[in-house]
């Protein structure tokens with residue numbers, strides 16, 4: 627793993643830098659494998675990035691879009707990560723519907739939804755049981771509490787090592803989420819972090835010694851590239 631930490635002046639700086647990283651890796655992936663796979667994060671920070679990607683003349687038929695986590699709400703709900711990404715990006719580009727892979731939150735039981743998305747990934751990436759796909763790019767954020775995707779502190783989801791997808795738990799509210807091992811199989815992980823409120827968690831996440839059960843973003847140690855794009859207000863001295 628190569629960890630790169632970059633401090634950009636503001637969110638616009640983060641967006642431009644992330645866009646450049648994504649476009650480079652999309653071009654390389656399509657040249658080598660004919661396709662580019664990206665997993666999206668939710669929350670507020672990535673929205674302007676999705677709006678910027680929508681402006682790019684990309685070969686949309688070669689781009690596969692997944693979600694790293696989802697709130698357990700329908701796509702038209704204001705909290706839906708799928709809904710946000712469609713409104714900011716996917717509804718504005720000619721990407722084939724089959725290339726968009728949202729997490730289905732209709733099953734009454736979230737564990738069924740997690741199983742269904744895992745089966746879908748196994749089918750899309752033609753995986754053997756127990757295998758993990760390597761997505762080209764996984765986008766992540768962090769919460770003030772050090773969570774990432776929907777891997778929240780002191781939850782069972784943090785301990786899942788043999789699955790691709792599991793059920794997250796935010797204050798009793800279910801979420802569907804990539805597991806840490808799936809994220810760590812990615813060729814490139816990009817964290818987008820803005821705001822001074824993220825500094826205390828970042829300090830714990832970057833500390834040489836620390837507790838991943840309390841700061842789950844510490845679990846993210848991908849085999850490939852790891853980029854931390856911070857805005858000035860979130861930046862801390864990196865040990």
Ligand code: 6PG
Nearest residue numbers: 668669670671767768769774775
């Ligand atoms: C989600 C996210 C989550 C998010 C962080 C940061 O569905 O909420 O995937 O992990 O990245 O909570 O959110 P902000 O960008 O809004 O600070």
